Amino acid sequence: MIGWRSTYAIYRNELSRFMRTVFGSLVSPVLTTSLYFIVFGAAIGGRMSDVGGVDYGAFIVPGLLMLTLLSESTSNASFGIYMPRFTGAIYELLSAPVGVGETLLGFVGAAATKSLILASVILLTATLFVDYSIAHPFYALVFIVLVSASFSLLGFILGIWAEGFEKLQMVPMLILTPLTFLGGTFYSIDMLSEPWRTIALFNPIVYLVNGLRWTFYGQADVSIGVSLGLTLAFLATCIAIIAWIFRSGWRLRS
Amino acid sequence: METILDIAGLTKVYPGGLKALDGVDLQIRRGEIFALLGPNGAGKTTLIGAVCGIVRVTGGSIHAFGHDLSHHWRDARRRIGLVPQELGFDMFDTVERQVAYSRGLFGCAPDPARIEEVLRSLSLWDKRKEQIRALSGGMKRRVLIAKALSHDPELLFLDEPTAGVDVELRRDMWRQIDRLRDQGVTVILTTHYIEEAQEMADRVGVIDKGRLLLVDDKDAIMARLGRTEARFRLAVPLADVPDSLCAYPLHLEDDGMTLAYRGGDGAGKGKAEIAAIAQALAKADVAYVALDQKESSLEDIFVGLVEEGAAA
Numbered sequence A: 001m002i003g004w005r006s007t008y009a010i011y012r013n014e015l016s017r018f019m020r021t022v023f024g025s026l027v028s029p030v031l032t033t034s035l036y037f038i039v040f041g042a043a044i045g046g047r048m049s050d051v052g053g054v055d056y057g058a059f060i061v062p063g064l065l066m067l068t069l070l071s072e073s074t075s076n077a078s079f080g081i082y083m084p085r086f087t088g089a090i091y092e093l094l095s096a097p098v099g100v101g102e103t104l105l106g107f108v109g110a111a112a113t114k115s116l117i118l119a120s121v122i123l124l125t126a127t128l129f130v131d132y133s134i135a136h137p138f139y140a141l142v143f144i145v146l147v148s149a150s151f152s153l154l155g156f157i158l159g160i161w162a163e164g165f166e167k168l169q170m171v172p173m174l175i176l177t178p179l180t181f182l183g184g185t186f187y188s189i190d191m192l193s194e195p196w197r198t199i200a201l202f203n204p205i206v207y208l209v210n211g212l213r214w215t216f217y218g219q220a221d222v223s224i225g226v227s228l229g230l231t232l233a234f235l236a237t238c239i240a241i242i243a244w245i246f247r248s249g250w251r252l253r254s
Numbered sequence B: 001m002e003t004i005l006d007i008a009g010l011t012k013v014y015p016g017g018l019k020a021l022d023g024v025d026l027q028i029r030r031g032e033i034f035a036l037l038g039p040n041g042a043g044k045t046t047l048i049g050a051v052c053g054i055v056r057v058t059g060g061s062i063h064a065f066g067h068d069l070s071h072h073w074r075d076a077r078r079r080i081g082l083v084p085q086e087l088g089f090d091m092f093d094t095v096e097r098q099v100a101y102s103r104g105l106f107g108c109a110p111d112p113a114r115i116e117e118v119l120r121s122l123s124l125w126d127k128r129k130e131q132i133r134a135l136s137g138g139m140k141r142r143v144l145i146a147k148a149l150s151h152d153p154e155l156l157f158l159d160e161p162t163a164g165v166d167v168e169l170r171r172d173m174w175r176q177i178d179r180l181r182d183q184g185v186t187v188i189l190t191t192h193y194i195e196e197a198q199e200m201a202d203r204v205g206v207i208d209k210g211r212l213l214l215v216d217d218k219d220a221i222m223a224r225l226g227r228t229e230a231r232f233r234l235a236v237p238l239a240d241v242p243d244s245l246c247a248y249p250l251h252l253e254d255d256g257m258t259l260a261y262r263g264g265d266g267a268g269k270g271k272a273e274i275a276a277i278a279q280a281l282a283k284a285d286v287a288y289v290a291l292d293q294k295e296s297s298l299e300d301i302f303v304g305l306v307e308e309g310a311a312a
């Protein structure tokens, strides 16, 4: 049983928080992406041949989108739940008639919505720099939503786990960003020589980037089925962890 | 009378081993104003947190509105409001939106008219468009109250509602609680101010070190423990209490210079006895030059109980 009004209240509250700082929230990812396009697309891309028949500038679009989605979904959701813990406002959520369902749908739904807005803005920005097309728009949307939701869930877990601002930024900085850079954002792992290619296959981000790339260009280093399966498994794991957190009250209830 | 909240054997041990609640039994009646009095660290906030779902209890049971909270928390929480001891909200949000958010969070349909009513009753209507961080401390506390009232709770917890609030605002708060009483809302408040319990409460519970030392009607507590004290400063020292006054609880202090009375029942008996003693002294030709008289406040009772509890 889900309290839809409560869910909607949380969702709206989170979005209104986003809208208060919408300029900052959008400007920095857009600026970063633009810089990547200028540096990798224009400066380096000119000297790169096509990758599997796709122009290099276009080739990096899904990777860059994934880069932004992962970091923004994670940090949005982690701040969303960490801030009330930090300010003490969490008391209200704990005393309200909401359980794990309402909280997740509210917070993660809002974080995923923000990610979708961001994804649209990034894709629009990309059109300024390169020509690209999306072969499977529907799958692209599904994939973007899935990834946004999964990493919002991850961020939610981080926001509950973190006891300070450093810890809040530690996982995205120390784990997510390096894995994304090594995860084939700017190259096809087929370009790597062994043993690096095999090692790269242990990086889960590879499957996300390639999944999204498949929806754009119909081809990727790994099959779309594997990508989708892994994303769903990750989503399920996060939900299971959060359900446990709520049942045990870990870090939430004293 | 209907019991709205039934707490039985409630125990809370914090990680680290501190026993913040030690087998608390408490029944709250519908419609009453109940004051929970206790010194710092007594366990008041923990008790409230246990009912409101903020603290995980170690043992015991809580029934609200006749349902076991560990199973029917969702329905019960909709009907409970909480004003926490410490400020905690999104400081950058506006007053109006925060209060509307609280209403939605507790599952109520939007009702701008009701929000307006709540904001007006707390003199927050003029500030509704302001960011909360721009308000004064007392006004921020009112926002907390407005948030808790926004979903029209039947049972309201006020954790030190008047801490850090000036006298005028405090009286305002009391009036607000009076209005709630008229509306039939059950209120449980915690306070360090005895004055506040005396002014507001129907019943008072005294808590210390996680144990409820005493729960009774405010008047009954006064009757049972209320004392009248009188000190007659004598013109000439006495060696013994005069025989004619043996019936009264009197003793001599200051080498016989002061005749002290301590007795009564908090309901007028003490005053009557003092008047009788004064007449008896005149009759016995014992002259006195000064007379001090005071009723013991709830504070004296409370201090006494806490000392008793510590001694036990």
Ligand SMILES: Nc1ncnc2c1ncn2[C@@H]1O[C@H](COP(=O)(O)OP(=O)(O)OP(=O)(O)O)[C@@H](O)[C@H]1O
Residues within 6 Å of the ligand: A254, B014, B015, B016, B018, B019, B020, B038, B039, B040, B041, B042, B043, B044, B045, B046, B047, B085
């Ligand atoms: N989260 C916590 N972890 C460990 N100990 C705690 C925690 N919260 C409270 N305590 C301890 O439990 C005891 C009761 O605290 P509580 O806050 O319930 O007291 P209180 O009666 O509300 O005090 P005050 O009047 O100062 O608000 C205190 O000794 C306190 O240190």
Ligand SMILES: [Mg+2]
Residues within 6 Å of the ligand: B044, B045, B046, B085, B159
């Ligand atoms: Mg307290």
